[in-house]
Amino acid sequence: MRFATWNVNSVKARLPRLLEWLAATKPDVLCLQETKVGAEAFPSAEVAELGYETAAYGQGRWNGVALLSRVGLSDVRRGFDGEPGYPDPEARAISATCGGIRFTSIYVPNGRTPEDPHYVYKLAWFAGLRAALAQSSGPAVVAGDFNVAPTDDDVWDPGVFVGATHVTPPERRALADLRELGFTDVVPRPMKGDRPFTYWDYRAGMFHQNKGMRIDLVYATADVASAVRDAVVDRDARKGKGPSDHAPVVVDTDPGSVF
């Protein structure tokens, strides 16, 4: 199986690139984030022409997540039990069973700054996600924009991030709490350079200088993680005219593995 995660930063604005990428990469399952459309406006018909079923969860202007699958898509759940909101729950998580694996596409709250109420919300959201995942069992993949760089090696210059969100000990603790549930961080290889960054700010030529962050993560249960044969950041998708500021992470499991 090939599965992937990609923060597309608006599925409407990215639709031509998304369709081109799907046709070329052919993932069996794709976790999308920041679709920025309501479920009714998701381009389901367009991706259906490429053989994909869609489950979308959106609220219009902000957030929005979706799952695309060509290996089945069942038991769709939007959000999760006990999900915190700001104050109301936002479209940040969607789950479905595809090819025997329970996939969850997540877009974790940004947090803005460690002093901001959104930072408290971010940590509460992680805690809620952890509690919900603790209630489930079986092969699972939680993939998406975690908005946390797991280590200092996952940002281009730790000095720049002193006092900033995405690198604080409580945020990294939230990731560790998920791993303690039995999830493995499937670290991809970079296509180029020494570190597998997945996000580069649009501004000031950050991509071209490889000043990025690894914040798009794939967390897999042991059965799935042990079947992984390759994982890569598709930085080609960050190139050219009109890219998202995030690159997809593409994971291949052993063809002999059945879940």
Next chain:
DNA sequence: ATGACGTATAATATACGA
């Protein structure tokens, strides 16, 4: 060259992103 911010909206400025 990958090439110097982008997306969305009750819009011509503002919120948000990380």
